[in-house]
Amino acid sequence: VLIGLLKVIKGRWACLPLSQRFYLPQKAINAKSDNMRVAGKVVSFQTKLQQAVEMVIQVAQHFAGVDIIIVCDSWFGNNGLFKPLRTKLGNFVHLLSRLRSNTVLYSIPKIGSSKKPGRPKKYGSRLGSCAEMAAAFMAYASTYHVFLYGKYREVNAYSQIVMLKTLKCPVRVVWVFRKTQWIAIFSTDLKLSVEQIIEYYGARWKIESGFKEIKQDIGSSKSQTRNAQAVINHINFSIMAATIIWIYGSRLENIPERRHKVKGRNSFAFSDLRHIIAKSALSDDFHAVCNQDNKLPRKSFLEALLRMVG
Incomplete structure (x- = not known):
């Protein structure tokens, strides 16, 4: 289970x-x-949910008073993750994930002036499942200009605020329609626009790219360690290296060029940053910058790392 910070670096999304x-x-x-x-x-x-909750709470302590949006797939996008985070962090934490096609949605309950006995309703009328509502809303979809997968694209989508029983709170649901398929994305942060919800969920794929970067580019999959502690140490150093490389990329003055051209991909790759770092490390000026005689004060590495990212 891995958590990372989604950040735009030189015009492209990256997972640190x-x-x-x-x-x-x-x-x-x-x-x-x-x-x-x-x-x-x-x-x-x-x-896995308990592990994710524990890690998010540890990282969230460095962002006190700031809204945190957890972007995850549908397996993690449920109350098993959301409820303990809301209990510990309050309303500052929000969830953005994908809904399953059979998830039932409800309307926002109407607040009437007449006082009836009993507690007020938490949910309105049953609207139907995601699949049923997708079929009904397809004809009413609007076209949005969204930065998705490295460039701006036209996306057909429809949005509505509904009640979600699995999270017991109102959410904004965005149905994204393609030629023959559709997906439903939701966010508990009702202030997010349709474009932001689609873009943030599209950026979630960089988490999967991060696994490839750690395993193949950093070389974690070729580790020869044989015990649990050694494996944990190795993967921790691997994710630290990946994060430092992305931070280095964010500090570059110019946008790196892509060395290996791929059709449909214009943005630079993680390997391009590694190449730039290797080239800089071999230059004569490297030791002048990284003086081995200087001793740095002992501080929390995570705190320093998050400060650099911000």
């Missing part, structure tokens, strides 16, 4: 990995095998 946890199955932990031990101790079981 911040923290990770290895998911260990309950059955494997109960077996008490050697590879289930960290620092000689058997680890306690945590679900």
